[in-house]
Amino acid sequence: MTAEVQIRSVSHRFQSFTALEGIDLEIAAGEFIVLLGPSGCGKTTLLSIIGGFLTPSEGEIVIGGRDMTRVAPKDRPTTTMFQDYALFPHMNLRDNVAFGLRMRGVGRKARHDRALEMLEMVGLSAFAARKPHALSGGQRQRVALARALAVEPDVLLLDEPLGALDLKLRRQMQDELKNIQRKVGTTFIHVTHDQEEAMAIADRIVVMNRGHIEHFGTPEDVYLRPRTLFSADFMGEMNRIPVRRDGGNSVSPLGPLPLDLGEGLLCLRPENIGFEGSFSLGRARLQEAAFFGTHHRCHFVPLNAPDLTLTVNLPQGAHPAPGAEVELFGRDPVLLSEDGR
Amino acid sequence: MTAEVQIRSVSHRFQSFTALEGIDLEIAAGEFIVLLGPSGCGKTTLLSIIGGFLTPSEGEIVIGGRDMTRVAPKDRPTTTMFQDYALFPHMNLRDNVAFGLRMRGVGRKARHDRALEMLEMVGLSAFAARKPHALSGGQRQRVALARALAVEPDVLLLDEPLGALDLKLRRQMQDELKNIQRKVGTTFIHVTHDQEEAMAIADRIVVMNRGHIEHFGTPEDVYLRPRTLFSADFMGEMNRIPVRRDGGNSVSPLGPLPLDLGEGLLCLRPENIGFEGSFSLGRARLQEAAFFGTHHRCHFVPLNAPDLTLTVNLPQGAHPAPGAEVELFGRDPVLLSEDGR
Amino acid sequence: EELNALIWCDHADPELLEPFEKAHDVRVNVKEYEGTAAGLTILQQSRPGDWDVMVIDAVDVARAVEQGYLAPLPDGAVSTADYFPQVVLADHNSVDGKTYAVTEKFGYNTLAYNKAKVDPKDMESLATLWSGKYDGRIAVYDYYLPVLGLVGLAEGIDTANLDAAALEKLRDPLMKLKAASKQVSDVVASQTALATGEVDVLIGGGEWLTAVLHSENPDLDWTIPKEGGLLWAQSIGMVEGTQKPELAIEFIKYITSPEGQARLATSSCYWGMPANKAAGDALSEDEKAVLRWSDQADYLARAQLYPVPDAQTDSAMQDLWTDMLQN
Amino acid sequence: MSIERIEKRQGATLVAPALLWTLVFFVLPFLAMALMSLSHLEGRSVVSGPDLRNYAKIFTEPSLLKGIAVSLEITALVTVISVALAWPLAWIIATRIPVRWRRLALLLAVLPFWTSYVVRSYSWALVLGEKGVVMNALVGLGMLSEPVQIMATRSATVIGFVHFFVMLLTLTIYSNLIQLSPNYARAAEDLGASRWQVIRLVILPLTLPGVVTGAFLTFVLCIGDYITPQILGGNNELTLPQLIMLQLGRRGDYPMASALSLVLMLIVTLAYLACARWLKMERV
Amino acid sequence: MRTLSWVYLGAIFTFILLPVVVLVIFSFQDGRLPVPPFKGATLKWYAKILADRDLMEALVNSLMVAVLSSLVAVTLGFLAASGLARTVLPGSALMRGLLIAPMTVSYLIIGLGLLQMFNQVGIRPSLLATGIGHVVINLPLCFAIVYAAIGEHQKSALQAARDLGAREWQVLWHIAAPMLAPSLAAAFFLSFTFSWDEFIIAFLLTRFDVTLPVEIWSMLRSGLSPATNAVGSLVFLVSVAVVVTLELTLFRKGSK
Ligand SMILES: Nc1ncnc2c1ncn2[C@@H]1O[C@H](COP(=O)(O)OP(=O)(O)OP(=O)(O)O)[C@@H](O)[C@H]1O
Numbered sequence A, B: 001m002t003a004e005v006q007i008r009s010v011s012h013r014f015q016s017f018t019a020l021e022g023i024d025l026e027i028a029a030g031e032f033i034v035l036l037g038p039s040g041c042g043k044t045t046l047l048s049i050i051g052g053f054l055t056p057s058e059g060e061i062v063i064g065g066r067d068m069t070r071v072a073p074k075d076r077p078t079t080t081m082f083q084d085y086a087l088f089p090h091m092n093l094r095d096n097v098a099f100g101l102r103m104r105g106v107g108r109k110a111r112h113d114r115a116l117e118m119l120e121m122v123g124l125s126a127f128a129a130r131k132p133h134a135l136s137g138g139q140r141q142r143v144a145l146a147r148a149l150a151v152e153p154d155v156l157l158l159d160e161p162l163g164a165l166d167l168k169l170r171r172q173m174q175d176e177l178k179n180i181q182r183k184v185g186t187t188f189i190h191v192t193h194d195q196e197e198a199m200a201i202a203d204r205i206v207v208m209n210r211g212h213i214e215h216f217g218t219p220e221d222v223y224l225r226p227r228t229l230f231s232a233d234f235m236g237e238m239n240r241i242p243v244r245r246d247g248g249n250s251v252s253p254l255g256p257l258p259l260d261l262g263e264g265l266l267c268l269r270p271e272n273i274g275f276e277g278s279f280s281l282g283r284a285r286l287q288e289a290a291f292f293g294t295h296h297r298c299h300f301v302p303l304n305a306p307d308l309t310l311t312v313n314l315p316q317g318a319h320p321a322p323g324a325e326v327e328l329f330g331r332d333p334v335l336l337s338e339d340g341r
Numbered sequence C: 001e002e003l004n005a006l007i008w009c010d011h012a013d014p015e016l017l018e019p020f021e022k023a024h025d026v027r028v029n030v031k032e033y034e035g036t037a038a039g040l041t042i043l044q045q046s047r048p049g050d051w052d053v054m055v056i057d058a059v060d061v062a063r064a065v066e067q068g069y070l071a072p073l074p075d076g077a078v079s080t081a082d083y084f085p086q087v088v089l090a091d092h093n094s095v096d097g098k099t100y101a102v103t104e105k106f107g108y109n110t111l112a113y114n115k116a117k118v119d120p121k122d123m124e125s126l127a128t129l130w131s132g133k134y135d136g137r138i139a140v141y142d143y144y145l146p147v148l149g150l151v152g153l154a155e156g157i158d159t160a161n162l163d164a165a166a167l168e169k170l171r172d173p174l175m176k177l178k179a180a181s182k183q184v185s186d187v188v189a190s191q192t193a194l195a196t197g198e199v200d201v202l203i204g205g206g207e208w209l210t211a212v213l214h215s216e217n218p219d220l221d222w223t224i225p226k227e228g229g230l231l232w233a234q235s236i237g238m239v240e241g242t243q244k245p246e247l248a249i250e251f252i253k254y255i256t257s258p259e260g261q262a263r264l265a266t267s268s269c270y271w272g273m274p275a276n277k278a279a280g281d282a283l284s285e286d287e288k289a290v291l292r293w294s295d296q297a298d299y300l301a302r303a304q305l306y307p308v309p310d311a312q313t314d315s316a317m318q319d320l321w322t323d324m325l326q327n
Numbered sequence D: 001m002s003i004e005r006i007e008k009r010q011g012a013t014l015v016a017p018a019l020l021w022t023l024v025f026f027v028l029p030f031l032a033m034a035l036m037s038l039s040h041l042e043g044r045s046v047v048s049g050p051d052l053r054n055y056a057k058i059f060t061e062p063s064l065l066k067g068i069a070v071s072l073e074i075t076a077l078v079t080v081i082s083v084a085l086a087w088p089l090a091w092i093i094a095t096r097i098p099v100r101w102r103r104l105a106l107l108l109a110v111l112p113f114w115t116s117y118v119v120r121s122y123s124w125a126l127v128l129g130e131k132g133v134v135m136n137a138l139v140g141l142g143m144l145s146e147p148v149q150i151m152a153t154r155s156a157t158v159i160g161f162v163h164f165f166v167m168l169l170t171l172t173i174y175s176n177l178i179q180l181s182p183n184y185a186r187a188a189e190d191l192g193a194s195r196w197q198v199i200r201l202v203i204l205p206l207t208l209p210g211v212v213t214g215a216f217l218t219f220v221l222c223i224g225d226y227i228t229p230q231i232l233g234g235n236n237e238l239t240l241p242q243l244i245m246l247q248l249g250r251r252g253d254y255p256m257a258s259a260l261s262l263v264l265m266l267i268v269t270l271a272y273l274a275c276a277r278w279l280k281m282e283r284v
Numbered sequence E: 001m002r003t004l005s006w007v008y009l010g011a012i013f014t015f016i017l018l019p020v021v022v023l024v025i026f027s028f029q030d031g032r033l034p035v036p037p038f039k040g041a042t043l044k045w046y047a048k049i050l051a052d053r054d055l056m057e058a059l060v061n062s063l064m065v066a067v068l069s070s071l072v073a074v075t076l077g078f079l080a081a082s083g084l085a086r087t088v089l090p091g092s093a094l095m096r097g098l099l100i101a102p103m104t105v106s107y108l109i110i111g112l113g114l115l116q117m118f119n120q121v122g123i124r125p126s127l128l129a130t131g132i133g134h135v136v137i138n139l140p141l142c143f144a145i146v147y148a149a150i151g152e153h154q155k156s157a158l159q160a161a162r163d164l165g166a167r168e169w170q171v172l173w174h175i176a177a178p179m180l181a182p183s184l185a186a187a188f189f190l191s192f193t194f195s196w197d198e199f200i201i202a203f204l205l206t207r208f209d210v211t212l213p214v215e216i217w218s219m220l221r222s223g224l225s226p227a228t229n230a231v232g233s234l235v236f237l238v239s240v241a242v243v244v245t246l247e248l249t250l251f252r253k254g255s256k
């Protein structure tokens, strides 16, 4: 019902194009892993390699301790849930969900019972006799999940399962997915390019870029302590302030900073700048502000560096007036080197 | 170049289905208005009525003081920017932008100059000879904007112009849209179902639901002082606590509240609950927490009301531990009546 | 200038038309038709002036005249002095003493066969076809008039006596014939079958079918059995309402002239005897041999004309024929 | 006037020419023919009806009834065989052939489309004759001691038809297959289905609409065709179109030809109703 | 499964290509009959048909009818599709059904009906009549192709053009036609093919100005001859050349 997955120096080439390069991952049994990255970075390729739809050019895939690199999809303890769900349109929900069991030779009665049970779990047992086209997007997604889980895989692979849903439904399905994963305990490997989604559901996030792994860690790790500029930017907005070392102090265009940092880019998220914090960023003038509900999104121009603009999310309560000059403070600084590593 | 728009008790029916009911709006010249509401609430219908693609079943549309209810789209001082941009794929950017002028009989030289000027404004003059398919989504959006503005409409109508863009690009284009509107001064009426987008760009927001207007006001108004339960919910997550009046005090399942409210639902946004605030909500136990980057999303169960769950967004810095019992405080309370009005 | 002619396929041969076109500087437009009924329907659907000349079965001239589709030929326009006397067919070509058409070509519907595979002696009697000896090697030419006529001859009924009552007697032998045969087919298919050896005997065939294949396969032959054969004769006439009577007459004159007759006799679509004996001078000896020029006296004596059914009998004949096809 | 009314008027103006054309040159002739079928031929002239003599004759005259039966049998046989042959071909091209060879394979599969239609039947006559290439080869290879007759039999007609419709169906089924998300097959395989099971349980049912649309087209074109049975089938048994042409060519019997045509159309209509559920004619 | 696939492919391709190959080979037959044995190669049949006046005229007639009738069919189909895609007219479904209906009717019936109607109103069989018949059979096809090509995206582009001040004909000419150009081309190409190859309607509705298929038919009826093979091969080779050219130029661009 669950298994760990090891990916050992996997590379993959399509003709001359290298889609994956030296991927190493150790995934524990029962973890909820999210592969996150921009379009074309190789997420689907990696998932296909784990699911057995592609054989990697190099490296191996070990699932539950057994080498699976060259095993056909149907003989792996994995199932894949496809982005377009790939529900069989000519079968009703029950038959869709029971399909995998039917292929395993489970008797009619038994597999129907099991299918209904799975549909029950995703809250769709009342629709068992419907065809997929009579369902909404969110409902289809749940059927696909039920179908994939009905065969009790050790590892469930999900390729952008929420990609086709609108924002609200998406957030709701995230919670459901997470709950179901907890309930069944199966290892989930989930692909997305939405970093909010990734943070909301992942135990650990794999940030990918151009075929390699930029960062592999918990959501906090990845968001607050990004390893690379790419992953810092990808996880959310980021102010970048170049800093140099000068004696014991750090020097930036804003003036000297009371921090002991090396040479590189000081990265501060907009919500980590404000009227209080662990270190001062000097005085700045508010150029423009817009109300965003949970916060005001403000653009400040530091008095010392009129060419820079700092994006700052101020809490709801604050009422900044454009043109006002205030002192800004920072929190949770991260220093990354210029070349992105 | 700009005009005010009056919508006077407009209703619209498709066969037996009422898509709009008694819509009244006074839009000032040069305003940036956003029509916001869930899918199917009638936003596109209203926009089509203003643009002249539909004639309302009842009521009238006055633009710049003249009754336009029955005037064809091409004879109105409006242009519409369509959700899919509707660029002409067989014409290059210059010809696309110049199309409206060509139809108005403007000479070749004059219209090309004007088109290049408009492309300049949206930063695409270098691509004037390209065809639309050679552009990215965001660039196409800008061309559509240039084309719509080239004919110098008094009112620009935009139907979910950012709907097809991914989140990051969307936020960026919002800023651009707002800037351009400021520059040209044209009245913009913009449709979206993304409330963040609405708040980011609108001077005033029209919250619509099932063919009628729920709220018409500034972003702050709509977010912080919603008039109806619907608009409260639609603008973001909301905790609802039923309250009764008991003598001078308000009584809720959490216990008595030190507030002078009437009978109804006390609405509190997740970010307006925390460890400090203007009034106490009593003690509660943290059930579950997830890191969302800018905040931790937490579910608290009040000790006095184990059936209720409060959703609370705690700032990044806080490190709550599940199971901990803390006292919660509220800010900015809004009381709405049960029936949603 | 143009001349519109409703014809059979032998008149479409450019070798035949070109000399006339050159001589008169006209263009001859031709439209082929199949069977008299179809030809008359075409005329019925046309307007006066659409057509100038028409080729038609000699025996059906009266039928066309009766419906007013043919115009009388001026006296002495065409001379039949040099004709084989048996094919002048004055009774058929004239009505009420006026001549409406003139015979131009004739031949026989009888037995065609491959002499390398068939004993020519067997071909001396139609009865052979029902004897079982050649079962599966017979083809039937798909035209009801001559074949019914031949079946009639085999049953001892003259074509002239082929009426509704007589027809019933033919049903049985006809069905037996069908059972014994490999195919019932049009000209091309019959020709092909005979030429490629798929069948060895064709009932309804004759010189018109084997002659074009002679150079290819000299074994293809034909004969008139002792019961007799059917004489086919086609006539050409002027269509009523033509705007160009002079040209039409000129064309008819050309076709019946020795030169025209020779070309028509050896036309690419099918060969046949020229009605005009004088054409013999324009034909080569080989051609004449293939046409059996010297046997004509005997053949003409033994052949009978096509049956001339009235509308009712014609319909019954066609029904019988369709039944046979579908069996 | 409201904007919608103006729109509708302009829309109607655009549709009008095509609609008018269809009414004048399709509906009207059809009515003319229906009217004609109610008269009959007496002797050699048409007696206008209305009467049902022709229809009465069609349903009592064995040769005509047999024509209907022959047409139905041939058409059914052709449709079934063509689908059975075309599906695997389309499937192989869509899934087994590398992408860059696909268009070439498809082009090759429909190459004979570009011969003239009349010539296509004729060339089968050359191939299938007793002296044709096939018999020559079979006898030469010793697989047959003696040529068997195919030409001028129903087999020849069926082969000629199947040849044409395999090409047509390959195209429609291929375009259907290529539009299917590859994930259907992957999902089925992932859930444990064997190759055959994937095809039988998933791909085949999913192509049903395309197959039915193609089969219906086959039906319509096949049952109404004159050339192929005429050239290949000989006159050993007559199909409905051959009977219709016979009425025209030999007898000039337009009323009967019209009546038979209406019967033909009735058959097609019934076929249409039978598979209307899966048909997407607008997407042909 | 792999070998099975290849075996099947080989067999079915043989079946499909056999008649064409035989046709072409025996067009060079140096003998009167285009059946085995092959008696040696000659080009005389090609020379013969190229010199055949009727055949060449028929070819020109066919081209003319095909081009003109396809143009009319595409134009009518395009206008109708634009009109129906634009708004929901009362009876839209019925109109669509009516426009599509000829597709489900055998050509023989269409030809026969037209023949009878033309007879009654006194229009003579001619190339014009044939062309009218070909428009009838191709109109549904053109309509369906163009109608299917007008998606939401096209519709909103047309709306945009109107919004920007274009009159109806300007919308059609400047926007709709160029945007739908690929489908219009496809519709034209298909119509052309069907008209070019159509026999029965042309057979019933022409007199002496016949089209190529009718001319070939009468060639067939006057006997088996390698000349017929030569005509067939010539038409085939030219069509294939055209198709391959199109494939390499027009459709390559569209298919990527
Ligand atoms: N069959 C293939 N042949 C050649 N290149 C391919 C193939 N499949 C994928 N690629 C390339 O490999 C890279 C990675 O593709 P992949 O589908 O894994 O990206 P992805 O991260 O899933 O992107 P998306 O978020 O858009 O789905 C892409 O640049 C893609 O163009």
Ligand SMILES: Nc1ncnc2c1ncn2[C@@H]1O[C@H](COP(=O)(O)OP(=O)(O)OP(=O)(O)O)[C@@H](O)[C@H]1O
Residues within 6 Å of the ligand: B014, B015, B017, B019, B037, B038, B039, B040, B041, B042, B043, B044, B045, B046, B193
């Ligand atoms: N032509 C029509 N005929 C019938 N009902 C229609 C028509 N157009 C729209 N409606 C209905 O009117 C309602 C409002 O539609 P409208 O397109 O204005 O919604 P919307 O707010 O723009 O939604 P979305 O965000 O999905 O675009 C919907 O319920 C829709 O189903």
Ligand SMILES: [Mg+2]
Residues within 6 Å of the ligand: A043, A044, A045
């Ligand atoms: Mg992907």
Ligand SMILES: [Mg+2]
Residues within 6 Å of the ligand: B043, B044, B045
């Ligand atoms: Mg809308």
